[in-house]
Amino acid sequence: xxxxxxxxxxxxxxxxxxxxxxxxxxxxxxxxxxxxxxxxxxxxxxxxxxxxxxxxxxxxxxxxxxxxxxxxxxxxxxxxxxxxxxxxxxxxxxxxxxxxxxxxxxxxxxxxxxxxxxxxxxxxxxxxxxxxxxxxxxxxxxxxxxxxxxxxxxxxxxxxxxxxxxxxxxxxxxxxxxxxxxxxxxxxxxxxxxxxxxxxxxxxxxxxxxxxxxxxxxxxxxxxxxxxxxxxxxxxxxxxxxxxxxxxxxxxxxxxxxxxxxxxxxxxxxxxxxxxxxxxxxxxxxxxxxxxxxxxx
Amino acid sequence: xxxxxxxxxxxxxxxxxxxxxxxxxxxxxxxxxxxxxxxxxxxxxxxxxxxxxxxxxxxxxxxxxxxxxxxxxxxxxxxxxxxxxxxxxxxxxxxxxxxxxxxxxxxxxxxxxxxxxxxxxxxxxxxxxxxxxxxxxxxxxxxxxxxxxxxxxxxxxxxxxxxxxxxxxxxxxxxxxxxxxxxxxxxxxxxxxxxxxxxxxxxxxxxxxxxxxxxxxxxxxxxxxxxxxxxxxxxxxxxxx
Ligand SMILES: Nc1ncnc2c1ncn2[C@@H]1O[C@H](COP(=O)(O)OP(=O)(O)OP(=O)(O)O)[C@@H](O)[C@H]1O
Ligand SMILES: [Mg+2]
Numbered sequence: 001x002x003x004x005x006x007x008x009x010x011x012x013x014x015x016x017x018x019x020x021x022x023x024x025x026x027x028x029x030x031x032x033x034x035x036x037x038x039x040x041x042x043x044x045x046x047x048x049x050x051x052x053x054x055x056x057x058x059x060x061x062x063x064x065x066x067x068x069x070x071x072x073x074x075x076x077x078x079x080x081x082x083x084x085x086x087x088x089x090x091x092x093x094x095x096x097x098x099x100x101x102x103x104x105x106x107x108x109x110x111x112x113x114x115x116x117x118x119x120x121x122x123x124x125x126x127x128x129x130x131x132x133x134x135x136x137x138x139x140x141x142x143x144x145x146x147x148x149x150x151x152x153x154x155x156x157x158x159x160x161x162x163x164x165x166x167x168x169x170x171x172x173x174x175x176x177x178x179x180x181x182x183x184x185x186x187x188x189x190x191x192x193x194x195x196x197x198x199x200x201x202x203x204x205x206x207x208x209x210x211x212x213x214x215x216x217x218x219x220x221x222x223x224x225x226x227x228x229x230x231x232x233x234x235x236x237x238x239x240x241x242x243x244x245x246x247x248x249x250x251x252x253x254x255x256x257x258x259x260x261x262x263x264x265x266x267x268x269x270x271x272x273x274x275x276x277x278x279x280x281x282x283x284x285x286x287x288x289x290x291x292x293x294x295x296x297x
Numbered sequence: 298x299x300x301x302x303x304x305x306x307x308x309x310x311x312x313x314x315x316x317x318x319x320x321x322x323x324x325x326x327x328x329x330x331x332x333x334x335x336x337x338x339x340x341x342x343x344x345x346x347x348x349x350x351x352x353x354x355x356x357x358x359x360x361x362x363x364x365x366x367x368x369x370x371x372x373x374x375x376x377x378x379x380x381x382x383x384x385x386x387x388x389x390x391x392x393x394x395x396x397x398x399x400x401x402x403x404x405x406x407x408x409x410x411x412x413x414x415x416x417x418x419x420x421x422x423x424x425x426x427x428x429x430x431x432x433x434x435x436x437x438x439x440x441x442x443x444x445x446x447x448x449x450x451x452x453x454x455x456x457x458x459x460x461x462x463x464x465x466x467x468x469x470x471x472x473x474x475x476x477x478x479x480x481x482x483x484x485x486x487x488x489x490x491x492x493x494x495x496x497x498x499x500x501x502x503x504x505x506x507x508x509x510x511x512x513x514x515x516x517x518x519x520x521x522x523x524x525x526x527x528x529x530x531x532x533x534x535x536x537x538x
Contacts, residue, residue, distance in 0.1 A: 005413060019398075205396045211356065212455070213384035214411040215377075 013225035020198060024230065027194040031234025031279060032241065034183040034190075039242045039275050041176045043267050050265070052169060061127040061143050061157045069123065069151045077151055081125060086142055089128040095121045122153060184282055187234070191227050191286025199223070199290065224287050231283025235276035239267070306365075307332045307463065307494050308353065313362035315348055315518075322348045323518045326362070330496065335489050335510030338498040344515040346498035347391055350465045353496075354386050355379055367462070384412060387456035387493075391467040393448050395440040401427070401451050402436045408459045426454045429484060445472040453481055457488050464488055464495045470504065482508065 308330040315323040351357040427433040430450040470478035489495045
């Protein structure tokens with residue numbers, strides 16, 4: 001009986017939508033455009049995030065030691081660094097090795113090294129982090145901790161600019177989230193407006209239905225189905241449009257360039273589903289907001 | 298008319314008043330309608346006949362007094378139970394109140410749909426009631442394409458299709474010729490014969506004369522004793538003689 005009733009309401013909802021096709025199509029298109037914009041943002045951020053993660057993977061902390069550190073102190077220091085949270089490996093690079101490396105890299109400027117009386121380079125500990133703790137804040141904290149050791153003259157962690165980029169990225173993320181919220185609200189109001197229009201155009205019909213004993217729910221149920229359906233369909237269409245755009249872009253980008261750099265990927269299924277779900281929720285909410293003040297006995 | 302003796306009355310009105318602003322549409326109506334009564338509410342235009350029926354199905358809230366429908370006090374009923382009260386009635390509205398954008402079938406089926414009846418049952422019922430009112434050919438027509446009398450027959454069909462306990466008929470023969478009026482009246486009398494309580498508001502003197510039932514007379518919202526219509530009947534008789 002319950003499912004029979006649901007089928008009855010769904011049938012009525014689709015009849016209603018069919019008799020107001022234009023209004024519903026406009027609503028669905030508007031929702032899909034909002035969803036397209038939101039999911040385009042989503043696509044942009046997932047891919048930027050991928051790039052950032054791959055950059056951060058290469059992050060190492062170089063701890064430069066003071067000149068007066070004795071060789072016997074080294075094992076103990078190494079152990080202390082290893083015991084810090086988030087450290088996966090510590091490698092000691094003696095200043096002699098570092099100089100050799102430098103000389104190899106700068107073969108053509110060999111003359112520069114000829115007048116060197118002593119090695120100007122310090123000994124170095126190269127610290128690698130456990131991948132899961134490679135979030136930018138943790139790197140900074142760890143670097144600061146290492147710098148506290150008296151034997152350490154200074155630290156350097158890879159590309160310091162990465163920190164600044166992360167900041168900008170987070171700012172963008174915040175702006176993107178705010179924008180998603182705005183578009184969500186827009187979808188809610190679009191649905192609310194459509195439902196309100198439909199409701200007003202048919203209020204005489206509903207008045208009659210109430211007089212012959214229809215409950216509030218009986219009258220409203222098809223509207224909720226319509227609102228939810230508009231939300232789902234708008235969401236799916238928006239994401240499909242984005243997918244088509246994505247396919248066009250990726251097939252036109254020279255694979256030689258992109259593969260060396262990173263592979264652009266589409267929104268993960270979980271995020272796509274989440275977007276469709278919130279679009280559906282927007283449909284429901286729009287319906288709720290526009291119907292809650294109607295049908296007071 | 299003050300017969301509050303036994304509890305079998307299906308409708309009881311105690312000192313009911315209805316005011317629209319300063320206008321008294323109904324004044325101090327006290328009335329019992331017994332189960333399976335046939336009650337005719339007569340009176341001139343503007344007397345308050347429609348208002349009386351509207352109070353019963355909660356189309357309007359009363360201003361003062363009490364109404365009990367089958368023991369339920371309408372003033373104390375929760376909003377959520379109003380639909381349940383209305384389903385006890387089959388109502389023929391003075392202005393028909395057919396949904397213009399729905400077919401004859403859909404209009405009548407609605408009464409059964411709101412009760413959650415099965416589609417197959419609904420189809421059977423609607424076809425049969427349309428045959429009774431002689432409108433089975435117009436099952437897929439829309440109300441605007443029907444004549445006033447045809448719409449009225451659809452309104453009657455919708456009122457009786459759910460086998461309600463109580464029929465409220467507001468001028469059910471208002472726009473019909475005497476032939477069609479008789480068909481409708483016979484239909485309502487048939488429903489009455491099968492046990493329903495029937496209340497008919499009308500100013501049609503022929504119906505009042507020809508129908509065996511209780512008659513109340515309203516004028517300016519006041520209820521008066523039926524004898525007041527006696528002269529009308531006498532007059533009618535002299536004319537027909
Ligand atoms: N919603 C309303 N607002 C204001 N006045 C109303 C309203 N409904 C009815 N009235 C008034 O109440 C009085 C009774 O109206 P009602 O419709 O009950 O008369 P009636 O007996 O059914 O008349 P008719 O035979 O013409 O249908 C009339 O004077 C009418 O103007
Ligand atoms: Mg009237």
